[in-house]
Amino acid sequence: MVMMIVFSVMFLISLIAVASNPSPYFAALGLMIGAGVGCGMLTQFGMTFLSMILFLIYLGGMLVVFAYSAALAAEPYPSAWGSLEVFSYVVGYLMLVVVMWMLLVNDFGAFDEIEGCVMSVRRYVGVSEMYNAGGYMLLVAGWVLLVALLVVLELTRGFGRGCLRAV
Amino acid sequence: MSPYILFVMLSSLGLGTTLTFTSSHWLLAWMGLEINTLAIIPLMTNKHHPRAVEAATKYFLTQAAAAAILLFASIYNAWYSGQWFIQDMSSPVSTLMTLAIAIKLGIAPMHFWLPEVMQGISISTGLILVTWQKLAPLALLMQISHNIKPELLIILGLMSTIIGGWGGLNQTQIRKIMAYSSIAHLGWIISILHFMPALAMINLFIYLIMTITMFMTFNLLNSPTINTLAMNWSKSPILAATSALALLSLGGLPPLTGFMPKWLIIQELTNQELAPTATLLALSALLSLFFYLRLSYSLSLTIMPNTHPQTLNWNMKTTTPLPLSLMMMMTLTMLPITPTIISLF
Numbered sequence: 001m002v003m004m005i006v007f008s009v010m011f012l013i014s015l016i017a018v019a020s021n022p023s024p025y026f027a028a029l030g031l032m033i034g035a036g037v038g039c040g041m042l043t044q045f046g047m048t049f050l051s052m053i054l055f056l057i058y059l060g061g062m063l064v065v066f067a068y069s070a071a072l073a074a075e076p077y078p079s080a081w082g083s084l085e086v087f088s089y090v091v092g093y094l095m096l097v098v099v100m101w102m103l104l105v106n107d108f109g110a111f112d113e114i115e116g117c118v119m120s121v122r123r124y125v126g127v128s129e130m131y132n133a134g135g136y137m138l139l140v141a142g143w144v145l146l147v148a149l150l151v152v153l154e155l156t157r158g159f160g161r162g163c164l165r166a167v
Numbered sequence: 168m169s170p171y172i173l174f175v176m177l178s179s180l181g182l183g184t185t186l187t188f189t190s191s192h193w194l195l196a197w198m199g200l201e202i203n204t205l206a207i208i209p210l211m212t213n214k215h216h217p218r219a220v221e222a223a224t225k226y227f228l229t230q231a232a233a234a235a236i237l238l239f240a241s242i243y244n245a246w247y248s249g250q251w252f253i254q255d256m257s258s259p260v261s262t263l264m265t266l267a268i269a270i271k272l273g274i275a276p277m278h279f280w281l282p283e284v285m286q287g288i289s290i291s292t293g294l295i296l297v298t299w300q301k302l303a304p305l306a307l308l309m310q311i312s313h314n315i316k317p318e319l320l321i322i323l324g325l326m327s328t329i330i331g332g333w334g335g336l337n338q339t340q341i342r343k344i345m346a347y348s349s350i351a352h353l354g355w356i357i358s359i360l361h362f363m364p365a366l367a368m369i370n371l372f373i374y375l376i377m378t379i380t381m382f383m384t385f386n387l388l389n390s391p392t393i394n395t396l397a398m399n400w401s402k403s404p405i406l407a408a409t410s411a412l413a414l415l416s417l418g419g420l421p422p423l424t425g426f427m428p429k430w431l432i433i434q435e436l437t438n439q440e441l442a443p444t445a446t447l448l449a450l451s452a453l454l455s456l457f458f459y460l461r462l463s464y465s466l467s468l469t470i471m472p473n474t475h476p477q478t479l480n481w482n483m484k485t486t487t488p489l490p491l492s493l494m495m496m497m498t499l500t501m502l503p504i505t506p507t508i509i510s511l512f
Contacts, residue, residue: 140186144198150176150209151208
């Protein structure tokens with residue numbers, strides 16, 4: 001129960017850190033922390049496999065690619081959470097959270113299920129159904145991955161368009 | 168573009184729309200929409216100049232945002248009602264779903280991306296954007312149409328026709344004019360969607376025919392602005408004559424085909440006790456008609472009906488391509504067979 005509250009609060013803080021529009025490096029840092037504690041929340045609910053997959057694909061795949069493309073757009077004076085334009089967003093979102101909390105939160109029903117949580121196998125059958133009944137969907141997904149590769153290839157084809165920035 | 172890549176992209180376009188058509192699961196329908204978005208991006212940046220790249224970027228961002236909203240709404244629906252079946256969408260999130268599909272279609276007030284994207288791409292890619300890319304989201308919208316609040320669709324439809332009419336008035340570029348024409352026609356389609364989806368399909372069918380005609384005409388005549396339209400009579404006199412009429416058909420004038428959907432929609436709306444809506448729709452069609460009239464004036468009404476001192480082009484093509492002839496004929500002469508077309512839908 002305590003871990004769940006800690007994870008949820010850290011998730012909220014990291015999302016505020018991302019949404020307050022800092023420079024991409026700092027937003028990526030917020031995203032990493034958010035994804036990390038999000039995986040922790042999933043583990044608390046018992047979905048350990050899903051949490052591992054989320055960590056690997058989201059952080060290890062998508063965020064790495066994002067980091068490379070953010071490195072191309074590096075700026076000499078990045079705006080982090082101390083600078084005024086970002087900090088005003090942070091304050092605004094925190095006030096929003098406080099107002100919504102006072103208005104809407106009546107009970108902590110979502111956290112009560114976790115104590116004494118037993119792994120209910122019934123709920124996880126859906127993931128394996130993706131390989132059974134949804135097999136053709138996976139085939140389409142594989143084709144789409146190939147199309148995505150060809151799209152990126154086509155978009156960066158040509159002289160001087162495919163390489164990283166020389167600076 | 169390499170023929171292999173072109174083949175892969177065009178077949179993925181076909182795959183995406185077919186997937187959305189034939190699916191009853193929201194996730195598969197979303198996949199089809201994403202495949203469409205992905206596959207058209209290299210077609211847009213075929214001629215790699217900054218305007219095209221900007222258009223492709225804007226298109227990708229809006230469509231990706233709309234697909235994300237669609238995915239969120241379908242997951243909420245699955246959580247709320249416990250099932251993923253498209254036609255059983257009865258959760259409060261149907262409004263969100265409609266707005267996501269409206270962003271994908273370019274319906275006002277989410278239409279801002281469409282003129283800029285259309286202006287940046289070539290006219291044949293614009294044809295794909297305005298015809299094929301509308302089919303999949305409209306299929307989804309038709310399937311959930313009975314669960315959406317009718318007020319939302321009426322308001323979106325009215326806004327689309329009015330903004331499509333007004334927005335096109337100040338344009339001189341042909342592609343932007345056709346974008347606003349697409350917005351206006353989509354407005355007519357969705358305004359009747361809740362009451363009689365078959366009429367929406369008829370309107371879509373007729374709109375596709377008319378817009379394919381106009382896009383193919385502009386592709387052949389190769390004139391990007393209204394100014395250059397006036398030179399087209401020497402490139403192809405038959406196209407100058409018939410496309411002037413085809414533009415009036417787009418505007419919905421009897422006795423041309425474009426009158427059929429407007430007539431039937433106004434009748435159905437009046438039957439549903441929505442006569443003021445029907446009046447407003449008809450009045451906003453006048454705005455569109457004005458800029459179609461301006462285009463047809465430039466095409467064919469600036470020449471004196473005498474013998475002209477200028478000769479036709481030395482390299483004039485003497486035959487119009489068959490698809491264009493077919494579509495042009497259908498654009499101009501299908502009004503008398505309205506009962507046949509109604510019975511088809």
